[in-house]
Amino acid sequence: MKLVFATNNLNKLKEVQVLIPEHIQLLSLQDIGCHEDVPETQNTIEGNAIQKAEYIKKKYGYDCFADDTGLEVEALNNEPGVYSARYAGEQRDANDNMNLLLENLRDKSNRQAKFKTVIALHLNGEVKTFTGICEGNITEEKHGEHGFGYDPIFKANGYTQTFAEISLDEKNKIGHRGKAVKQLVEHLMTL
Structure with a gap:
């Protein structure tokens, strides 16, 4: 299957x-000659994935x-949410996004947050969605060199290190994307 x-x-x-079974050939957008930005104009995470x-x-x-x-921060009415990648502007800069988020949380004691990933599978004329959530909190400063996006300021519940300080293996086990991909893989294995 491709x-x-x-x-x-x-x-x-x-x-x-690393999470997809070997019998499924995973192609990137580059592999299929898609070099344009794929539209993301919906106002929900689910909507963007489906689109x-x-x-x-x-x-x-x-x-x-x-x-x-999206990263949903409780004290900020679940911002940045669907706008996580563009939180600090269209340049989509991770450091700018983290700096703005930390600034907006400066006077807040509630630092609870969650990462939410929705995967939309378009297969055999049907669309199915799979959702993964990882609860945690936002640190007061950046820690770690791994990962991407908000990983240096997100600490999953029960962990003392940020997503940027743990291994990719560990992140895939507990993280939002790993949870959603696991559901996707389980579904694909039933076909």
Whole structure:
């Protein structure tokens, strides 16, 4: 089986590739000649994932899956949420996003947050979604060199290290994307 993972984010691709069974050939957007930005204009994480999967299926004809992820911070009315990648502007800079988030939380004692990933699978004319959530809190400063996005300021519940300080293996076990991919894989194994 061939499946396109509709992402231009090479970090996400690397995270997901290790979780997909070997009998499924995972193709990137580059592999299928898609070099444009895939639209993400919906106002929910679920909506964006579905929109991206439908776009690839319609324009390129491949069975595919797409994900969208957001960081929801309780004290900020679940911001940045669907705007996580563009929180500090269209330049989509992770450091700018983290700095703005830390600044917005400066006077807040509630630092509870959760990462939410929704994967939309477009396969055999049907769309199915899978959701992974990882609860945790936002640290007061950045820690760690691994990961990407908000990983240096997110600590999962029960952990003393941020996502940027733990191994990719560990992150995939407890993290939002790993949980959603696990559900996706379980579904694909039933086909």
